[in-house]
Every structure is written in structure tokens, then in C-alpha cells.
Amino acid sequence: MIELFALALIRAQVAAAAAVLLVVILRPSARRLFGPRRAYGLWAVVPAAAAAAFLPSLAETMDIGSPARPLGAWAPKLILLWLAGCAIATTILVLREHLFRRRVEQGLAGPAVMGALWPRIVLPADFAERFDAREREMIQLHERTHINRGDPIANLVIAGAGVLGWCNPMIALAARLVRIDQELACDATVVALRGGIRADYAKALMKAQMSVSTSPLACGWATHPLILRVSLLNRREPSLTRDVAGFLTMTFLAIAAMVLVWTIAPRGPDAGDLHAGFTAQMDDNGAIVWVRGR
Incomplete structure (x- = not known):
């Protein structure tokens, strides 16, 4: 779970950075075409892109592409560093x-x-x-x-x-x-x-x-x-027509950002790779737990 969260966190930071760059490029045109109020709504693209990074990507859903290498021992260290920050x-x-x-x-x-x-x-x-x-x-x-x-x-x-x-x-x-x-x-x-x-x-x-x-x-x-x-x-x-067009455009861009991140996000590591070096054991309640082998 820590491994998957660390990978999702990295994806979210990359997706958010790319979305910010997109907004910075589009905001002057959005302000000119649809007015400042709709241009402000353009920033919804950033949280939408970041949130999509925590969803299973298309590659993971369709089981296509090469799996990523696990972060291994770096995953908990990365999470601790992020939490400290x-x-x-x-x-x-x-x-x-x-x-x-x-x-x-x-x-x-x-x-x-x-x-x-x-x-x-x-x-x-x-x-x-x-x-x-x-x-x-x-x-x-x-x-x-x-x-x-x-x-x-x-x-x-x-x-x-x-x-x-x-x-x-x-x-x-x-x-x-x-x-x-x-x-x-x-x-x-x-x-x-x-x-x-x-x-x-x-x-x-x-x-x-x-x-x-x-x-x-x-x-x-x-x-x-x-x-x-x-x-x-x-x-x-802006006229009512342009105002409505601005609202629809900003909504479309936010949804498109989520779909794009979901589509191009790489596949995560396979379960077997995540459990490499671990052995399956059964606890007192009969549940399977993974214990690092010696």
C-alpha cells in the first residue's frame, strides 16, 4: 500500500505541474475571451489532473504496457520526507x-x-x-x-x-x-x-x-x-453567450485533464514485484500477511 501511494504521489505532483503550465499558457486567452470570472475557473484543471493520478490508470485497468519497477525501500522514506515537509x-x-x-x-x-x-x-x-x-x-x-x-x-x-x-x-x-x-x-x-x-x-x-x-x-x-x-x-x-461558453469550456478542460492523466499514466508495478522478498504467512485471524524474508 505504501508503495502504491508513493507512486500515486509522484504521479500527482507531475500531473499538477503539467496542469499548472497549461493554465499559465491559457489564462490570458481565457480572460480575453470569457472574462476574468471564467478565467479564474480555469484553475479547476489543476486539482482535477492531480486527483486523476490516484485512480488506476488505463494501462493498469487494461493490463497493458510494461510494469514499473517498485520503489522498494525508497517508498516509505519518500512518504516520510513528504509528510515532514x-x-x-x-x-x-x-x-x-x-x-x-x-x-x-x-x-x-x-x-x-x-x-x-x-x-x-x-x-x-x-x-x-x-x-x-x-x-x-x-x-x-x-x-x-x-x-x-x-x-x-x-x-x-x-x-x-x-x-x-x-x-x-x-x-x-x-x-x-x-x-x-x-x-x-x-x-x-x-x-x-x-x-x-x-x-x-x-x-x-x-x-x-x-x-x-x-x-x-x-x-x-x-x-x-x-x-x-x-x-x-x-x-x-462578456455577453451571456460567451459567459456560458466559458463555463462549458472550463468544465470540459477539467474533465479532459482527468481523462488525459488517466490515459497516459504509466502502469504500476505488478503485485508479484511488490511482494518480492516477502513470504506469505497466516496470522492468528486466518488472514494472509506478507513478511519480509531473511
Whole structure:
């Protein structure tokens, strides 16, 4: 079982890296054709590809191709190394969140949405002094839209993926880019809901650009590229036809990624190879167990 899990883990990391590369290539075109909201949904390709790596591949199902060589003694060592890295990554994540919450208590963080399961809007102590009434309305509307869209939960999933893929540089790149696309999608949702606010919205963005959120779980107001966000505010919303086409395209790409990984994933080692060096014995309950021979 450890051997199979180690092989699936390697497959998942490779599949996720390839999927991230595909998304990086397609996201500008997806944003131009279908708008930022559908382009953000393109990131579903990555978890879909990684999940397919844990399924029995087509070669294994059809019993075709040459079996892979077992990892042998390297399998448990690989799993232990991966688990140790996950523990360290989780510790860093918790510490960063703790430091952010301390800044919130001191009135030095925000505007942002904090908390995944019970999200709330946090504002800096000088919020009323720094922004006028119209700008404060824009900022709070943006943060409420994050909550309504479920972005805090998405950030928790993104952070979890970063922990599981701590050894994969493409996952680290994806964690950065997906947060940018999340902000662009939220901006597009806000201006679609409220007409005639683009100028005030852009003004509030520029004024708050130096307010940086350091939490990997929070949805910050102005923590991402300003020029790109302001430039996209001037684009027209995609038509209903293009929006539906975008949804169908992103869904198709996610399913296609799973099918492709399932199809091209190599065959794993045979059971006989996995049990090489082991002898079958019967335990006290009458079940067969494999014991390494001397």
C-alpha cells in the first residue's frame, strides 16, 4: 500500500505541474475571451489532473504496457520526507496567519476578509481617515463580494494544496497566480453588479495599493498588480453567450485533464514485484500477511 501511494504521489505532483503550465499558457486567452470570472475557473484543471493520478490508470485497468519497477525501500522514506515537509509547511502557514491576526488586533492590517469558515471583514484603524465615504463603500462591497463568492473557502483549499505540494515549484507558482485571478474575478463581479462605479473603484484601488495583507488565507483589498486590475475595469462584460461558453469550456478542460492523466499514466508495478522478498504467512485471524524474508 505504501508503495502504491508513493507512486500515486509522484504521479500527482507531475500531473499538477503539467496542469499548472497549461493554465499559465491559457489564462490570458481565457480572460480575453470569457472574462476574468471564467478565467479564474480555469484553475479547476489543476486539482482535477492531480486527483486523476490516484485512480488506476488505463494501462493498469487494461493490463497493458510494461510494469514499473517498485520503489522498494525508497517508498516509505519518500512518504516520510513528504509528510515532514507537509508538517513544516503547515507550521509556516499557521505562523503567518497568527502574525496577520496580531496585525489585525493592532489595527495595522486590512482592508481584507479574514477567516475561512466564519469570514469577517477587517479594516485598518485609519480606514475612515484614509478613504472617503464613496471609497469606503467600494472597498466594503468588494470584501462582501469575496464572502458571497466563497473565496475564503477557496483560499483555504489553495493553502492546503500548497501544503500538499510543498515540494512542487509549479504549485507555489499556481498559489500566487490563482490569488491574482481571484481578485480579478471579484473585481469583475463587483462592477457587473453595480454600474457606474468603475472610476471610483479604480481610485480606491490606487489609494490602498500600499496596504498589503500577509496572510495566505485572507482576501486582501489591494495586494495584487494594480495596473492589471485597473486596466481590466475598463473592459466590457462578456455577453451571456460567451459567459456560458466559458463555463462549458472550463468544465470540459477539467474533465479532459482527468481523462488525459488517466490515459497516459504509466502502469504500476505488478503485485508479484511488490511482494518480492516477502513470504506469505497466516496470522492468528486466518488472514494472509506478507513478511519480509531473511
